[in-house]
Amino acid sequence: MRDIWVVDDDQSIRFVLEKALAREQFAVRSFANARDVLGALDDDEPQVLVSDIRMPGGSGLDLLAKVKEKHPGLPVIVMTAYSDLDSAVSAFQGGAFEYLAKPFDVPKAVELIRRAVEESLRESVAVERSTEAPEILGQAPAMQDVFRAIGRLSQSQVTVLVTGESGTGKELVARALHKHSPRANGPFVAINTAAIPKDLLESELFGHERGAFTGAQTMRRGRFEQAEGGTLFLDEIGDMPFDLQTRLLRVLSDGQFYRVGGHQPLKANVRVIAATHQNLEQRVRAGAFREDLFHRLNVIRLRLPPLRERREDIPVLARQFLAKSAKELGVEAKHLSDDAMAQLAAFDFPGNVRQLENLCHWLTVMAPAQVVQAKDLPPELRSPAEPASAIEAGTQVRAAPAPAATQAPLPAALPAVAGAGWLADLEREARALLDAGAPEVWDTLTRQFEARLIVTALGTTRGRRIEAAQKLGIGRNTITRKIQDLGLDD
Numbered sequence: 001m002r003d004i005w006v007v008d009d010d011q012s013i014r015f016v017l018e019k020a021l022a023r024e025q026f027a028v029r030s031f032a033n034a035r036d037v038l039g040a041l042d043d044d045e046p047q048v049l050v051s052d053i054r055m056p057g058g059s060g061l062d063l064l065a066k067v068k069e070k071h072p073g074l075p076v077i078v079m080t081a082y083s084d085l086d087s088a089v090s091a092f093q094g095g096a097f098e099y100l101a102k103p104f105d106v107p108k109a110v111e112l113i114r115r116a117v118e119e120s121l122r123e124s125v126a127v128e129r130s131t132e133a134p135e136i137l138g139q140a141p142a143m144q145d146v147f148r149a150i151g152r153l154s155q156s157q158v159t160v161l162v163t164g165e166s167g168t169g170k171e172l173v174a175r176a177l178h179k180h181s182p183r184a185n186g187p188f189v190a191i192n193t194a195a196i197p198k199d200l201l202e203s204e205l206f207g208h209e210r211g212a213f214t215g216a217q218t219m220r221r222g223r224f225e226q227a228e229g230g231t232l233f234l235d236e237i238g239d240m241p242f243d244l245q246t247r248l249l250r251v252l253s254d255g256q257f258y259r260v261g262g263h264q265p266l267k268a269n270v271r272v273i274a275a276t277h278q279n280l281e282q283r284v285r286a287g288a289f290r291e292d293l294f295h296r297l298n299v300i301r302l303r304l305p306p307l308r309e310r311r312e313d314i315p316v317l318a319r320q321f322l323a324k325s326a327k328e329l330g331v332e333a334k335h336l337s338d339d340a341m342a343q344l345a346a347f348d349f350p351g352n353v354r355q356l357e358n359l360c361h362w363l364t365v366m367a368p369a370q371v372v373q374a375k376d377l378p379p380e381l382r383s384p385a386e387p388a389s390a391i392e393a394g395t396q397v398r399a400a401p402a403p404a405a406t407q408a409p410l411p412a413a414l415p416a417v418a419g420a421g422w423l424a425d426l427e428r429e430a431r432a433l434l435d436a437g438a439p440e441v442w443d444t445l446t447r448q449f450e451a452r453l454i455v456t457a458l459g460t461t462r463g464r465r466i467e468a469a470q471k472l473g474i475g476r477n478t479i480t481r482k483i484q485d486l487g488l489d490d
Contacts (some may be wrong), residue, residue, distance in 0.1 A: 002045060003026075005250055007033070008052040010052070013102075014030040045071060077097050077098050077112060095331065148182060159296065164303055169352075171233060178469070187229070208220050210416070236277070237297065271383055279440045289399060307356065324361045337371050339373065451488060
């Protein structure tokens, strides 16, 4: 192993670090200024470089930049007695391994240097090779089933319905289906039907003629026209408004459509791939989704497994996402220690692959060292006994909410409700559904709750919606929309 190089104009700092590192069996070479270090680098290279910032004859930050230019993989620990935000930011932007404020605790400094040594000795990870990463990663049996299905569909143009929880990668699968289909040379157009207001969605899908409505000053091609000869991906199809479902059904049935305000039929030479995280059969039973449209879309169904059902894929996905984040930020990729990887593999990831990707981005930015330890993980991923790192607990991954089991209990000061035994009934019903593995439990119970509230309020007002809305404390438009969505106006 090569020497540890210490650069500081303060002789006492050099002396203390030399003695402390010598006790740990590290060989140390000391320098009083940056100029001497640069000269020594022409003939030799340290295992780790520990450098002060403010020194006569050259700044430690300038030294950091020059060292990183010649030896990008060399861990550099920056020390300073002038600990301020600018110095810290500049150090990390320059690629420093860690930032050490003076006066420092000598045992902690030695431990930090030890971690830097371990990092410098670590072999490069396979994912950092220049070869292009696969479109979709997955070694788990459930993902292999998905790969086989994509392969079988490679010569087909049939409509496909992709289901799975949020964050499982449904759009990636849709893109793969398009890429490996006879329409691969055509465009791939994606639209999230839940993200566009109802009043605009029709125009987004089918386009509009000039003067079709206020503000329509020019003719506009919709997504069906934009996807001509290719694939149209309709994400979150379960949230499509009921009246637009009818128009979509007509396109799928007749192969033609009209722009908003138009009178000339247009041919739709488009393959449709739809996706949803909802239980469409349940939506059909509730009257929120057309049954005939469901059968049109449900020709071939692909279910994407949640990440908790493919835990063996977490290590390879994590390494890939860490390498991706490092490339985007222009920094060296970080690695997960064995205990940190075990911690990740044990976590349920309610936000699925998207949450894991966001976590890896967070670690790339916030983890204090190149090797991520279990204590460096965000609070929601650590076990209760796991100590927190120097990163404050307030900086957390925002990818998805924590699972219900880890959320704080509801406050005890909730107002009392007469006949509150219904809460116990609700708990029993929820528990029964959860134990049975029923899908979309939240959506099911919420719809039942809202429907019963509205029906009861309408009963007390003899069907007068505005008065019922006032009694419930909601707006007139809200109760009208809820009645339509819940199928209560039949």
